[in-house]
Amino acid sequence: MTQRKSRADRRVELIDAARRAMIQHGAEGVHLNQIAEEAGLTSGAVLYHYPDLRDLLIEAHHAGMERFYEQRVKKISGIADPAQKLITTIRSGLPEGPDDAGVRLLCELGGAAGRNRVYGTLLTTLYDRQVAMYQTILEIGAAQGVFKLAGDSEQIARNLVALEDAYGYRIIARHHSIGPDEAVGLILDFARMSTGHPLKETPAARPKTTRTPRPRNGGPARGATTTPPPKDAS
Amino acid sequence: MTQRKSRADRRVELIDAARRAMIQHGAEGVHLNQIAEEAGLTSGAVLYHYPDLRDLLIEAHHAGMERFYEQRVKKISGIADPAQKLITTIRSGLPEGPDDAGVRLLCELGGAAGRNRVYGTLLTTLYDRQVAMYQTILEIGAAQGVFKLAGDSEQIARNLVALEDAYGYRIIARHHSIGPDEAVGLILDFARMSTGHPLKETPAARPKTTRTPRPRNGGPARGATTTPPPKDAS
DNA sequence: ATATTTGTTGAATCGTGATTCAAATACTTA
DNA sequence: TAAGTATTTGAATCACGATTCAACAAATAT
Numbered sequence: 001m002t003q004r005k006s007r008a009d010r011r012v013e014l015i016d017a018a019r020r021a022m023i024q025h026g027a028e029g030v031h032l033n034q035i036a037e038e039a040g041l042t043s044g045a046v047l048y049h050y051p052d053l054r055d056l057l058i059e060a061h062h063a064g065m066e067r068f069y070e071q072r073v074k075k076i077s078g079i080a081d082p083a084q085k086l087i088t089t090i091r092s093g094l095p096e097g098p099d100d101a102g103v104r105l106l107c108e109l110g111g112a113a114g115r116n117r118v119y120g121t122l123l124t125t126l127y128d129r130q131v132a133m134y135q136t137i138l139e140i141g142a143a144q145g146v147f148k149l150a151g152d153s154e155q156i157a158r159n160l161v162a163l164e165d166a167y168g169y170r171i172i173a174r175h176h177s178i179g180p181d182e183a184v185g186l187i188l189d190f191a192r193m194s195t196g197h198p199l200k201e202t203p204a205a206r207p208k209t210t211r212t213p214r215p216r217n218g219g220p221a222r223g224a225t226t227t228p229p230p231k232d233a234s
Numbered sequence: 235m236t237q238r239k240s241r242a243d244r245r246v247e248l249i250d251a252a253r254r255a256m257i258q259h260g261a262e263g264v265h266l267n268q269i270a271e272e273a274g275l276t277s278g279a280v281l282y283h284y285p286d287l288r289d290l291l292i293e294a295h296h297a298g299m300e301r302f303y304e305q306r307v308k309k310i311s312g313i314a315d316p317a318q319k320l321i322t323t324i325r326s327g328l329p330e331g332p333d334d335a336g337v338r339l340l341c342e343l344g345g346a347a348g349r350n351r352v353y354g355t356l357l358t359t360l361y362d363r364q365v366a367m368y369q370t371i372l373e374i375g376a377a378q379g380v381f382k383l384a385g386d387s388e389q390i391a392r393n394l395v396a397l398e399d400a401y402g403y404r405i406i407a408r409h410h411s412i413g414p415d416e417a418v419g420l421i422l423d424f425a426r427m428s429t430g431h432p433l434k435e436t437p438a439a440r441p442k443t444t445r446t447p448r449p450r451n452g453g454p455a456r457g458a459t460t461t462p463p464p465k466d467a468s
Numbered sequence: 469a470t471a472t473t474t475g476t477t478g479a480a481t482c483g484t485g486a487t488t489c490a491a492a493t494a495c496t497t498a
Numbered sequence: 499t500a501a502g503t504a505t506t507t508g509a510a511t512c513a514c515g516a517t518t519c520a521a522c523a524a525a526t527a528t
């Protein structure tokens with residue numbers, strides 16, 4: 001039998017397993033068994049902890065967002081210069097590549113949010129929090145005289161988050177000419193106009209593969225696309 | 235027996251039925267029977283025309299995009315003034331509300347694009363076409379001396395489309411304070427900075443409920459949310 | 469009018485995933 | 499160590515969607 005765990009521990013594990021399963025099979029396409037397998041358990045065990053699957057999925061999304069947001073906050077926590085802070089924040093809002101787990105999960109939610117109020121609220125809340133985050137950075141920069149805002153800080157912040165979101169989708173969809181670097185460039189173009197600051201990227205604000213340590217459970221399940229590669233693109 | 239149709243006619247109908255079904259149940263969550271019902275046929279008939287469901291779904295997405303894009307082009311076809319053209323284009327890229335069918339379908343695709351190459355390509359292609367559309371408007375405006383571009387036209391165009399996309403998602407997710415009007419306002423703020431033009435909205439560029447004639451088959455299937463309204467958030 | 473082709477149904481079958489639950493196993497406590 | 503409790507399994511059951519196909523009806527051709 002699989003190692004027995006305490007209720008709390010197992011729930012945390014399940015939430016993470018659900019997160020991984022959803023990324024592989026879609027937020028709405030996941031199956032109980034896939035989550036169970038991801039957790040190294042049987043479906044019965046999963047149901048024992050979450051009699052209603054939807055609760056688990058929502059918690060998983062919630063956790064994913066929390067993690068995403070916390071990572072961003074953490075990344076800028078040590079930076080004093082508003083300009084560097086802004087640049088770093090922009091980068092941290094984008095996926096590192098098409099396989100970035102955190103952003104993949106968020107993208108999954110986009111469509112579902114239109115049909116499911118809870119998901120809509122979850123996503124909306126995250127958006128608002130990110131706007132607030134940017135707004136703070138902008139305001140502080142303006143107060144210090146580093147930024148000369150070309151408009152309302154909320155308006156600028158909203159557009160910054162919007163750009164992040166949209167380029168996140170492009171990167172996830174594997175746009176041929178828009179990767180993380182290009183997206184940062186595009187968003188910075190807007191940020192410069194809005195802050196009147198040159199916003200030069202320093203080596204410190206660069207990539208630095210320091211985020212989710214990749215797939216985690218190796219990549220054996222890879223290669224097999226969820227939806228079998230459709231024969232032809234119409 | 236349901237009215238018999240020619241192969242071509244039926245396929246067109248099925249594509250539209252699939253489009254509607256996907257909006258209601260998710261791009262990946264639709265079931266054959268739901269599409270059949272939407273078309274007023276049995277599952278067998280659907281399979282007769284599309285032995286592989288995925289082909290139908292892809293065609294439906296393709297058609298949805300084409301329709302979306304054509305509508306935009308049509309809306310600006312008669313406008314000569316670059317500024318009005320730009321404003322109208324911006325508005326036409328946004329959903330009219332949380333239930334806007336065209337945009338709903340596009341949003342559905344966002345998540346799937348990360349897992350399905352065909353969808354990714356479809357979405358990417360649409361993005362590029364929209365960028366080109368904006369770029370043309372910008373370039374013409376600049377050539378006429380109406381716009382003074384604050385940067386590369388492609389860069390500006392990319393950001394414009396990105397903003398549209400992102401606010402589309404917000405509106406679909408029912409953000410409490412961002413509706414079509416607010417989104418237009420936010421995007422226009424960026425457009426003004428980029429073009430150096432005041433871009434005043436004239437009554438001509440306003441809403442004017444002239445798009446998809448609403449649900450089509452009445453709203454009987456409504457009310458019943460696909461995913462039954464999850465008990466509690468978090 | 470008859471034959472042929474094409475489109476559609478409806479029932480039967482198959483497969484798969486969710487759900488249930490008694491039994492087995494690991495912990496905890498006494 | 500024994501009793502009690504919590505967790506997990508595995509098999510059985512249930513529900514439902516996809517798939518197949520013979521029969522049938524509508525269109526078209528002869």
